[in-house]
Amino acid sequence: MLNALAYIVxxxxxxxxxxxxxxxxxxxxWLALPLIVVGIVLGALSSKEGGRNFCLxxxxxxxxxxxxxxxxx
Numbered sequence: 001m002l003n004a005l006a007y008i009v010x011x012x013x014x015x016x017x018x019x020x021x022x023x024x025x026x027x028x029x030w031l032a033l034p035l036i037v038v039g040i041v042l043g044a045l046s047s048k049e050g051g052r053n054f055c056l057x058x059x060x061x062x063x064x065x066x067x068x069x070x071x072x073x
Contacts, residue, residue, distance in 0.1 A: 002042050006051025009039035010058050017062045026069040029062040036062065 013035040020028035036059045043052025 002046035003048040003051040006039045006043035006046060006055055009035055009042060010051060010055040013039060013055070013058050013062075017058055017065075020062070021065055026065060026071060029066050029071065032058075032062055 013032045016032040039055035
């Protein structure tokens with residue numbers, strides 16, 4: 001059950017992160033980061049690893065975009 005919740009939170013985060021790849025919308029990654037962390041925690045509490053890994057990939061995408069845009073030093 002927690003794995004399914006992690007996937008759902010990851011999908012919601014991905015819906016926020018994908019448009020945030022467009023220039024001048026990078027601030028939306030900051031909105032997605034707390035959701036991604038919640039998904040990672042839910043995935044970590046689950047007995048399966050798929051949801052956690054999916055949220056980690058979404059975190060990687062958001063983190064790389066923030067680094068390229070200068071949002072993370």
